[in-house]
Amino acid sequence: MTQTLSPQPSAEGGAGTPSPEKPSGRAPSRIHRAWWVALVCFVALVGAAGFRATPSVFIDPLHEEFGWSHGTIxxxxGLNVLLYGLTAPFASALMERYGIRQIVSAALLLISAGSGLTVFMHAEWQLVLCWGVLVGVGSGSMALAFAATVTNRWFVARRGLVSGILTAGSATGQLVFLPLLAxxxxxxxxxxxxxxxxxxxLAVVPLVVWLxxxxxxxxxxxxxxxxxxxxPPESGTSGAALRTLKALSTAARTKVFWLLAGSFAICGASSSGLxxxxxxxxxxDHGMAVPVAASLLAxxxxxxxxxTIASGWLTDRFDARRLLAVYYALRGLSLLVLPMLFAQSVQPPMLFFIVFYGLDWVATVPPTMALCREHFGEDGAIVFGWVLASHQAGASAIAFAAGLVRDFTGTYDLAWTGAGVLCAMAALMALLVGRRVAAA
Structure with a gap:
């Protein structure tokens, strides 16, 4: 993109250099427009997160009404989660080619269509089409690669903080929707x-188009x-799919990519997937009312x-690799004790788990984004899209596997324990990233 820019005063340009020719007749805006863009993105992510919050409160009603097994649902x-991940890197490249607002608006319309058409379903394949395919592709286009793209374009300073805020948008979607949905x-x-x-x-679309x-x-x-x-970076001129695949081909030759992708797959398995x-x-299953359980998840x-916002702040100041290792280790410990905490009513140990686990839910995202930027430069957002694809592949696999575990054993205990062990492996992988960079 070639464009002549007039020098910006520091109040409008963040940490930019003040212009010596700044006119004195009009006071500059105190808030850089980047923060308004970040706010719109946050709201859009909240809207996209709404339907992704529903699987946990739909499983039992669909099982009771249609007789479908937990494995089928x-x-x-799982397909929803997988397509969410596979769509993300291509959506990031499409944003580079065609613009953020066009892709985000289309994604929100697709999510709205998929969730609306769900009410007419009466067969398993329709559940897979609406809930799995339409919403999976739509939400994947609104994935965390979208947050990475906005952060990379609009911010030079405070990138860790902003990525943390935007990442938290999906969790806020759960906060807004889940208790109401339950x-x-x-x-x-x-x-x-x-x-x-x-x-x-659907209501978020006009806001995206406008701002x-x-x-x-x-x-x-x-x-x-x-x-x-x-x-300013040059606008992408090559095909979006070609650029996405080329970024993957380059990244896949590095050890860092596989360590980040593997650890992030475990992140997805232990968070959204399970x-x-x-x-x-x-x-x-332990007698707790669905609205109460949904409120705990909210x-x-x-x-x-x-x-996540705190993690973004920490990422701006500390080694992202060590932060990841700590996050994964603490998450694994919490999941290992979870099976002992379920009861008909909410007890203090369960509340302690919710607080502990909640602070760690997606705190892994800002340091992972930072490592993608560090190692892959201008393609960092697209590479993060592929790392996110591995996140969703892990989430998809365990979402399906945990349903089978429930069908065959009658409980989820084995799934919680297995996820805890995987998190310990992810912590070791994060430390390996640190040793690899130090050796270079």
Whole structure:
């Protein structure tokens, strides 16, 4: 992108260099436009997260109404999660080629269509199509690679903090929707809950079209924190799919990529794949009311908002590799003790687990984004999309596997224990990334 930019005053340009020719007749805006863009992205991510919060409160109602097994329903959920991950890297490249607002608007419309059409289903394949394919592709286009793209384009300073805030948008989606959806399912049925999510995703589209700009240069600004010597990146001219595959081919030749992808697969398996999908039905198996269990999962979303933003702040100041190792180790310990905490009512040990686990829910994202930027430069957002694909592949596998474990053993205990062991492996992989970089 070639565009002549006028020098920006420091109040509008973040940490940029003040212009010696700044006019004195008009006071500059105190808030850089990048923060407004980040706010719109946050709201869009919240809207996209709505339907992704529903699997855990839909499993039992669909099982009771249609007689479908937990494994069958979990397969649709697993496909949703897998497509979410596989779509992400291509969506990131499409944003580079066609613009953020176009891709995000289309994704929200697809999510709305998928959730709305769900109310008409009466066969298993329709569940797979609507819940698995349509919502999976739509939400994948609104994945964390979207957050990485916005962060890379609009911010030079505070990237860790901003990535933490945007990452927390998905958890906030759970906070906003999950208790309401659980109450709607309990009192009005799962179809009403689907329509609420359909409307919520659709309502975000006008906001995206109106306020979400693709580049700061489009409105005559530099990214937040950029100096006067900042050179805008060239717009992508090659095919989006070709660029995405080329970025993967280059990254896949490095050990760092496989360590990040492997550890992030375990992150997905132990968070959205297992906890996000099966915590509510697992708690219900022990006699806990669905709205109560859903509220606990929503509380994780509240705490994640704090934990992920704090993780972004820490990522700006400390070694991202060591942060990842600590996060994975603590998560693994918490999952190992979870089977002993389920009961008909919420006891203090369960509340302690919720607080502990919530602060760690997706705290892994800001340091993982930072490592992708560090090692893969301008392709960092696209490479992170592929790392996110591995996250969702892990989540997809365990979402399906945990449903089978429940069908064959009658409990989820083996799934919680296995996830705890995997998290210990992820901690070791994160430390290996550190040794690899130090050796170089």
């Amino acid at each position: 979990s397969f649709a959920v 109450l709607l399912v309990e009192n009005s049925g799962w179809r009403t809950a689907s329509l609420v999510v359909c409307g919520a995703a 979400l700009h693709d580049h700061p240069e489009d409105v005559g600004l530099r990214p937040y924190g950029a100096g006067a010597d900042h050179v 906890m996000g999908t099966h915590f509510v039905p697992a708690a219900h 509380l994780i979303g509240v705490l994640d908002l704090v934990g």
